[in-house]
Structures are given as C-alpha cells and as structure tokens.
Amino acid sequence: VIDTIEDLSRRLSESALSPRQVADGLGTIIADHGAGSDLVVRPNDAGFSEARVMRKSTSDEPAFVELSLSDGSSLSVADLTARFGEYSIAPMSHGEVGRPIVFDLERPGLPYRCTLIAQVEPGAEGLADAHVLSVIIRRDTNSDD
C-alpha cells in the first residue's frame, strides 16, 4: 500500500501525465465522468478498494488522486510518518469523515510537487495510533512564483 502511494507520487512529480495515463498506471478504469470530473479505477494493489483520478476543472491534467483503502488493509499514521516524514494537522471541515493530516512530498528538481492529505481516524492515543481511512495525493507545479 505504502509503496503504491510513493510510486504514484513519484510518477506524478516526474512528468506531465494525462489523467488517463495516471489511471492506467493504477489499475483498470471502470468509469470516466468526463471533462472536469474524475476517472474511477479498480486498483491493481488490492490494499485499495478504489482510486479516483480527478481532472482539473480547466484542463485535461490530473488535479489529485484519491485512494480508498480496502476493508481488510491497514495503514497507520506511523507507517506514513516512517516513509514520508513529519506531518501537519489541517483544520477540520464539518461533514468530513476523518481528521485530515498533511505530508509534503516535495522532491527538489522535479517539475511537479505532491502533497499527501490523509483522512485519519484517531485512536485511543489520538493521532499517535490513528489509522488511515483514505489518502489524497495532490499535484502542483514545482515553482515558488
């Protein structure tokens, strides 16, 4: 599961892939909701039940990829921290299922940079033993201006 996340973020950061190329790289496309909307994918990695590749509203570029974890699979905040480093806690929105935390996956020198937003369910010890409900990888161009 975590390898799939890292691989996806690397691919998104390295080159200008189309949403369909991103979807093909993740698994089998089962629905395409057209311009400005998403492609729904059955992932090759059984750790995920579904992936959605969202297009930008203004162009045929991937805006973000959302990965939903399978019922049986487990991913903890500790797993993410071990692979991607420190996270920051984002403000909640009413209606959200979990609690959002954010990892910066910037890779210097690459044309794009990714941000990982995980929705997590805090455990008895809060975020320390929280488990991950879903993961979003958002892509932006790697420039400061």
Add this chain to the structure above:
Amino acid sequence: LQERIGNQQVARLVRAGVVVPGAPIGRVILARAPAATPEAPVAADAKAKPLDDAQVKDAIAWYRSQPKRYTPEIITEIQKQVGAPQTGTADEDTAQAVAVFQGKHPPLKVDGKAGPRTLPTAFQIGLRSTKSTAAYIAKAKTIAADWVKLGSAEERAKALLAAANEQLAAAKVPPVTPALKDEVGELAHFAFQTWTMVLGKKAFAKNTITDDEARAAAATVYHEARHAEQWFMMARLLAGQGLKKKAISKRLNTIPEDDVAKPAQDLPLAKGSMEALIAQGWFDSVYGGGSAHRDEVLSRLKRTARATEAKQKVFDKKEADRKKKEAALTKAQDDFSNDPSAANGRKVQAAQAALDAAQKSEAAAAKDLAAAQERENQAIHDTVDLPEETDAAMTHAPVKAGSATP
C-alpha cells in the same frame, strides 16, 4: 448544517415521542434559522438604543483595543453602513447603530461590536450579495425544473455546482469541482485541500424532487460554495501580506497552489481594507486564535452525532420490544375473553408485567436519547456560531425562499 441536521433530528425525536413540535429542544435549533440578508446602508433609528451603558462602554473598549484593525477608515465605513454619524471614532452612536443592525439580522448577537459575524452581513461581498444570490436562485429553479431531464446524480450535482461556480467566477474565485459520494448521506462539505465540494449522492440520485428538497439542495451547494469564497479571501489576505503561492498554500494547510493560491497571489487584498478585515475574521477562527475552539467544536459535533445515533438505535429496539409486548397483552386479553380460565388470567397478568417493564425500559432509553440530542444540539449551536459557519448559514434563507421548482 443547522437545518439539515437539526430538523432531521428534531423530526426523529418527534417520531420517537421524546419531544413534541415546538417544545424547547426544537426551538433551540429553529430559532437560530438565519433571516434574509440585507443590502445597502441602513438608516439607523435615532431613538433605538438596544444597549445599556455598560454594554456601550464594553463595545467602545472592544473597538479601541484593536486600533490596527478598527482604523478610523474602517470605523467610518461601519458607521456609514449602519447609519451612524461618520466620525471615524467608535462612540456610543456607533455601538448603538451596530446593535440595531444586529437586532435586525438574527442570529447575530446584539452587542454593538462589528466583529467577524456582523461585518460580512453588513458588507455583502461575493456570494452574499443580493445580485449573486438572485442569479443563482434563477439557475437553481431551472435545474429543479430539469431534474428528470438531467438524468443522473452526477449531472444534477454538476449543474447546480456550475450555477454556484458562475457566481464564484463573478467574485473572481476559482471554480470548485464536484465529488459525489455514497457514504456522505445527506450532508456536504467543502474540501479546501482539493477545492472540491463533496456531496452526498443520495440527495441527487432521486428522479423526482419536491420543492423542499430542491430548496435544500440549492441552499447546501450555495453554502458550501460560500466556504470556497471564504478560503479564497483568506488566501488573498495572505497575498496582501506579501506571501507567494507556495507559502499561502502552506499557511492554509493546504490549498491547490496552481489553481487557487496563484490566482489569490495575483489578487491581494489591500491591507487595512474592509475585505481584509472580513477575511481576517475567518482566518482567526480557522487558523488563528479561534482554531483550538473550532477544533473542539467540530470534534464534539462528530462525537455527539455518533452518540445520538447509538442512543437512537437503542431506543428503536426498546420501542419495538414494547410494541411486541403490547401485542402479546392484547392477545392474552383476547384469549381470556374467549376463555376466562385462571390459566389465561395468569397469562394476562404476566403479559401486563412484561409490558410494564418494557415501557419502563423504553422511557429510560427515551431519556438517554433526549440527553444525547441535547448535547448534539449544543454542538450544532456552537458549530453554527463559528464565524465562517454563521456567514455561510446566512445564505440559506434567501436561497431557500427563492429556489423552489417553478
């Protein structure tokens, strides 16, 4: 949030017989339903003095304790908007005129302080403006009329969000993309990290729509679109402080850099402007001094909603058990009528005792449910009282009033 959760749960309690319509638990929620929004400067009622001397003193001290925010220029704008003499100094006339304005616009608290809930109501920008609201309502009515023709939940949600996006575009806010999800139920939320509006598929999947449902769907989408405008204003506030897109995104933890932070960077809010002060109010609530309170309130909202659901399940079970026992007693009584033997008499007594116990157990479950509901009501009240939620909730009344099917 207030109406969709609140009314739903009041209805649930009414069904459960725990409260009757109009009883205090219902009034707590419904009394806070926002009124129609105002518009142009109002003429203050020269005689109206809603505040006592202590409140006036408190309000004046409040303005004076924030000289960098409530500059003479800002105070003058407020005075102009509420119909007070334009002196540039916060004085009794200003506090009283602000209080009069607040009194006309529930659920604003009448305290004479033009803070983060009052300012967006007095200075209606973007989606709060009468023009934007009217244009959106016109589109929403057409969408409700074309509901069947649109054919799918996705197309209906897209159409309604496109109508909201037109108003966001008019306010120079980047468009929001829809994300329909099965598990969201009837609720919706704006996900600023991806600039998407997450909508419950259920509300858009029905092939026919009632007036009430059309109004609720239109109001929900507009409410969430207003959140997008709030977040963009906060990004523009940071741009006005000199931050570039990467830093803006990071400080707002996190917004799309290319599609949202960059346009905000190109549209900075002028320091000291009314728009900047309004955006600052939201920023303080979400990211500043109010963030711990906001976090506690939203966590409590989730927790209490889950607790109410759990208590509701217990109550439903007890209610079903009581009905079963009632049926058993009726049968035993019928048997006794047909054959008044001692054995059947004992069966009636046993059935009556079982029903008594079931009724007692149901009453205890109803009490627990009412207590859980009260805690959830308080959480809903506190959520709607957050500045950004008060602001978004105040778009409901005009949208709901105007967006029924034609």
